[in-house]
Amino acid sequence: MHTVKQLSTLAGVSVRTLHYYDEIDLLKPSSVGRNGYRYYDDQAVFRLQQILFFRELDIDLPQIKAILDNPDFDLVTALQQHRQALQTRMERLQTLMQTVDNTILHHLGEVNMSKQQLFKGFSEEQQKQYEVEAEKLWGPSVRETARLWNSYSREQQAAIMQEGSQVYLDLVAHMSQGPTSPEVQTILERWHQHLRYFYEPTLEVLQGLGNAYNDHPDFNATFTAIHPDLPPFLQKAILHYVDVLETEWLERELGTLKE
C-alpha cells in the first residue's frame, strides 16, 4: 500500500495529478482511510503505469479511460486514428518550420519573398509540389494505359501477361550475376519493351517504378512472392538501367551539339 506521495514519487507525477485522476474517476485509490487518506495497492500502480503510457502518446484522459475500462475497445483502430492525428500535426509543424525559415531568411535579406507570398502562401506551395510528384508518377501513364490495354483481345492480354511474368522469372534466374550484370540488363530491356504494351514510359517513370517495386507494399508483396530478395534487386538493377539510358541520351545530345 502506498500513500499519494509515495506513489507520486514512484511514478514521477504530482500529488495533484493523482487527486485529479481520482476526481475524474480515472484512477481511484484502492482504499480510503477513515482520515480520508488515499491508499494505492500494486494493481493501482499498474493501472497508473498504463495511464502514463497512453498519456505519453498524447491521448486525452477520457479516451485513456475508455481504453482501460473497456477491454473490448478497438485499440488498434483508436491507435491508428491517433497515429493519423500525430501525422497531421507533424506535417503542419514541418510547413511551419519552413515558413519560419523563409521568414528568417527574408528578414536577413537573403531571399526576396514578396509580402503577398509572406501572408498568403502557407500550404498551397507544398500542396502543389506533392500534386506534381503524384502527377508525374501516375498521371500520364495511367490515362494512356486503360485505352491501350482494353484494345487488346483476351488472348492477347493473357499472352502479354505471361510474357511479363517470364521476364521476372528470368530475372530471378540471373540474380546471382548481380543487378548491373549485362545478362540482367538485357532482360531489363525486355521488361522495358514489355511495359510499352501498356504505355510509353519516360525515364522518370521507369525509375519511379523501380523504387515502387521495392518501396510500395503491393508491388513489394508481388515480387517478394516470386523471390524474397527480388524487390531490392530489381530496384538496384532498374536504377542502373535508367542510369545507362540517361548517360547514353546525354552523350547523344552532346554529340549532336558537337556536329
Added chain:
Amino acid sequence: MHTVKQLSTLAGVSVRTLHYYDEIDLLKPSSVGRNGYRYYDDQAVFRLQQILFFRELDIDLPQIKAILDNPDFDLVTALQQHRQALQTRMERLQTLMQTVDNTILHHLGEVNMSKQQLFKGFSEEQQKQYEVEAEKLWGPSVRETARLWNSYSREQQAAIMQEGSQVYLDLVAHMSQGPTSPEVQTILERWHQHLRYFYEPTLEVLQGLGNAYNDHPDFNATFTAIHPDLPPFLQKAILHYVDVLETEWLERELGTLKE
C-alpha cells in the same frame, strides 16, 4: 471601415476572436461608434494580417503583441528560438509515432515487445535510436519510404504485409456487395491506413493507385491472381472512396469559409 463581421469574413477568423483581441489589447478597433460598435480601418486589417501570420507560426498572443508593438524587437533571434522549439516538438512527435506504430504491431501480436519496453520505452537508449530514425526520415525525403520500411524489423514487415493481404482477402469476400457498399468502403479505410506504414498518400496518389491496380500490368497480375474480377472492382471501389473523401474535404473547406 469594416465592421466586425466584415473583418472576420475577410480575414477568416471568428467575431469572438476579434472581441478577444480587443479585450487583450492585441488588436483595438480603429474607432468605436456611440452605439458601441467596433470599426476597423485598413491599418487594422494589416495588423490583423501580421497577427495571423505569427499565430500561424504557433507563437502565443502575448509574444505576438510584443513583436508588433516593439519595432526594435529582435525578430530573427525570436524566430530562431521558435524554430528550435518547433524542431523539438517535431522530434517528440516522431518518437510518439514510432511508439504508436510499435504498439499497434505489438497488439497485432506479431512483435514481442516486453512489458518493460512497453511501459518504459522512453529510455535514453531508445531515445537515441529514435533520433537516428528521425534523421533518416527527414533527411533526403525522396528515399523516405524505403528507409521507413527498412526501419521495421523482419517480423514487423511480415506482420504488415500479412495485414495488407488480409485487406484484399476481405475485399474479395465482400465483392458481391458492390464496390460502393459501406462494407467495402470500410475495408478500404483499412487499406488507406495500411498504406500509411509506408508513406502518406495524397488523394491523387490514392486514385492513381486505384487506376494502376487495374491498368498496370504488374498490379493487375497480382490482383487477378487473388480473384479475376478484383482489379476492375478495386478501381471502382477506390474511385468512390476517393470521391467521398474529396467531397468531405470540400465541405469542410466550404464550412470554414461560411464562418
Added chain:
DNA sequence: ATAAAGTATCACGCCACGTCAGAGTCAAGG
C-alpha cells in the same frame, strides 16, 4: 412596421493540471 441580421456585453466551459489557502493527521524527537 416588422422581421432578420448584426452587434454588444457578460459569463461559463474547455483540458490537465499548478498553485495557493486553510485545516486536519501522522511519526519522531525532546
Added chain:
DNA sequence: CCTTGACTCTGACGTGGCGTGATACTTTAT
C-alpha cells in the same frame, strides 16, 4: 506529552484562446 515538521485533505482560482450560449440593443431590408 508536546512540539515540530512532513504529509494529507478539500476547495477554489488560474492558465490560453477562444467556443458557445444568454440576453439585450441597433441597423438594415422588406
